[in-house]
Amino acid sequence: MFLPRILSNSSSKFSTFAIASLHSQSFLLPSLNFDNASCQMRHFSAYPRFDFGTIREPNDAVALFREMVRTQPLPYVSVFSKLLSTVVKMEQYSLALHLIDEMLQRDVPVNHYILNIAIDCYCRQKRPDFGFAILGIFFKRGYEPTVVTFNTLVKGLLLVGRVPEAAKVLWKMSVYQLCEPDERTCNTMINGICKAVGTLKALELLCLLEKEKGICKPNIYSYNALTDGLCKEGKVDDALQLFSSLGDKGISPNVVTYNSIIEGLCNRRRMDGAQDVLKKMIADKVCPNVVTCNIFVTAWCKDGKVQEAEHMLVSMKEIDVQPNIVTYSALINGYCMQGKMDEAERIFQLAVSSGIKPDIISYTSLMNGYCKKGQVDEVSRLFTIIPYKGLKRNVVTYTIMLEALFREGKCEDGLKLFKEMEALQVSLNIKTYNVLLDGLCGAHRIGEAFSLLHTMEDKGIIPDIVTYTILIEGLCHDNKVTQAKDLFSELPSKGMQPNAVTYTVLIGALCQDGQIEEAKDLMMQMANNCCMPDRVTYNVFVQGLLKRNKIHDAMPILEEMNARGFTLDETTFSMLIEPVVREGRDSVLFDKIKKLVPNDLFSR
Template sequence: MNHSQLGKFILEISKSKLGFPKLDDALSLFNQMVRMRPLPPVIRFNQLLRALFRMKEYSVSISLFKDMCFKGLPTDQYTMSTAMNCFCRLKQVNAGSTILGFLIKRRYIIDSTFFNILINGLILEGRTAEAIDLFKKLVIEEDVDSKTYNEITFGIAIKALCKSNNSKGAVELLNNMHNYGCKPNLVAYNTLIDSLCKDGFLDDAFILLSQMKSREEEEGIITPDVITYTCLISGLCNVGRWDDAKTTFLEMNNEGISPNDVTFSILVNALCKEGNMKAAQEIMMKCGHCRNVFTYTTLIDGYITQGEMGKALQLLTSMIKDGIEPNIVTYGTLIHGYTTVRLKLDKALHLFRQMSSKGLKPNIQIYNILIQGLFYSGNCFLARKLWKELHVSGLRPDICTYRVLLNGLCRNGFHTEALSFFLEMKTVETMSLDIQCHGIIVNMFCKEGRMVRGFLQHNEFGEVMRFLKEMFSKGFSLDVTTLQLFVNLLSADRIDDDYDNVVIQDLFKVLIDTDISEIWSCQ
């Protein structure tokens, strides 16, 4: 490949949103460029690094940048800004700031690009307060060269204020941008409107919308777009203002702004939550491009919530006819419906097996749903089988899995197995059993009056006290239901002096701190 061919090829790659088809292609091209004589100009190396940045291969881009520096290859401010941006995207702001320090030391001209990257990096790393402080030093507190900030800088600062739950301060900053020679842009308005809607300040969000529409030409006319209206519709739906959401949707259409998939998905989801399944399905069917796996799954979930499994299955058929393949969430929704709504476990298991045949790997939530349903129906053999299968598949059980298993075993009378499993889990260093897991075991000992009426004959109170001691030592407290069981026990006045007085004292402290009416309400 000669220099001319390289220029055309890498220009096409750098403009593409996808970048290189394979990462190895980028590395191979870099090695080829390094061996070329004369060396390609720095712009070619920059285009390569930029393509890797678009591919989100930040670590690889940094590695090539370091290699360039080590080999003495040409670099410029654009190379440095790309490397700095990669460090910030990896949440390594301190490493990125060293590049800025290097440039300042070498007396490079630093423009707003570098400070924008740094402020945004601080936000990504969760250091929002530092991002706001840096913005203030650049723009407000010091008389610095105006080249160090621009409209984008203000937009990033507005995002930082919104992330720190200071939407009001963000509004004030937006309204004061003109004092610093900058004009608000659409991105800044959308960021702020989205934040106001999420925080529940919908009236303020609509004031901003009116402000956008009423801007004079000299101020810079800003036309709301689909993102603006989608944020507003989403905010209205979240607080149940369905009529206002529909009005805003119509206003959007009247202004010639076409809704996108996200807009329709929000409306469909909102109508499903409202229970208006007919209207939700009509919207989806009228809008061809919004028929996607998310909207279909949302509708399926809505019908299942209404107890209409038949209509949910009809939608699944329509979905497949539309050429849209169900995903894990779709299958999980249907399995949950069969397991908890209709208790048709055979059909739930059929869907479960169907997933595997289609190349979809069930996640831990789906296993939890099925194991719980099987235990509930008394099919302990199949529940245990799925538990073993879960491990073979390489999935890692979560705390919900352990609760389901403990509760299922206790529910079906396998108390010894439940206790053995509980004790086994306590020995696993990575496993932290919560209060509900402890409560299940303690409740197991209290079932059928075994502790209240005959704990001395069964000699089980010591086991319960050992559990209590461990729970208190780990900082757990007891829920009201479990406390009520022990109130019954203590009221029997049959506690031997041999038992751990410290634990009993801790139990009394918990009882004293608990509203006694809550305990008696459980009886």
């Protein structure tokens, strides 16, 4: 490409930055046509107009670019800038750079706006060194870089975590009087530092800038970046403290500020606090928007309060806020998680009738809901129609389809779909491999499962504790308890700590194999490793004891369950009925069981 070649040289003035260096290459900077004549105003009665609104995909942009470069006389450079800006908005940064490259090759006039676009593209690609080389072209060609240019470069450095170099650029801007930093410079630094190294350093910079005299003063955007960063780090109380100080600084919070605080509180399950902030927001005459409402809808759905979340649709109508697909998708997913597929379908149809097109998340949520209920035909139906709705299947969609096939026992169909994913170069993740491993283990193809483990490791997919739990369970189901114990023992050497599910799987297998003492030791080991048994663990162990007629050994476990607030599941309860009948209603055992039985089970 032509553009990389011109990046190999930069001016002596640029070398003072001593940040990016591409001098290892020795290509010459080509002579570009930047003469004044090419930039003079052309006087034509009918200059061609180009419709950028027709660009829907990269190929449309390329076709329009071809039309523009064939036009005589060439369109103004500002028209090319509009096209490139459209391509950047589509996040097609490589394409934008390719088009700039062609402009240079064809001697199409290029101005500082277009060079700024090139810098922005390289920085968005996390290649700021190339962005700085473009800065060298600014100096070489007599252009004066603006504060926008430097803000973009600072942002590029922060995106790759090069905070000291970003700070050095700010210092050079002032020392060499290249341009005066503005509020956006300040916002860029604070936002970038929050994401690169955390809020503590960003807060230090904010305090420093508050004391400094000059135009680079923190504004609401700076405080929003820091507030959002604090909330994402779980420091909601610190965010609230910063929020409460804004009035003293003469700064009015906007909808973004409130949304960050509300989301932070909702994420910490502090719904009352979130609603208090919403009331203050309305009192301060800051109108909630669809993002505000979606935060509450999502939070209520996660808490299982889907009907309360759905009521938000009524509230949104009252304040003239239109629900979007995010709103409907959250509700669809909420009902799917509760297994209420009729309600989920109702919300789906409500979105359609409201003129809102369901997205891939909507379809994926429905697929997941039907998968959990074992309705494979419905999962397959949705999977099939997705492309016909103009949507592209993603790794989540494929993974759910895989899981549905394996749940149905269709192992060969699952493996066939997996090969299709590889052929289509779907970006496979650990979740996909775990589903595949679980399917193979469920089909008693444990050898293939371990082969797949090595394959995924070779591809750079790092197994997690879920992966090893699946394999341990697969070995147990194949009556290979000794191998399962060996794999369990190897977990620390692999940098893994077993979780409650891992322990429970092995405890259940040991009980099934009659190794009650080892199972008991493993229960003790759990507590020693700060991994406390959960309700499932207790029930599995009690069931193992009861199968061996060790009712008296089960008694202290039942007491421990009661002390920790756990209840019996239906299987454990049914296994305890016979001993209770034998010992009578006045027995100690009956009294203990009565405390451990859930109300709905006891009333049957």
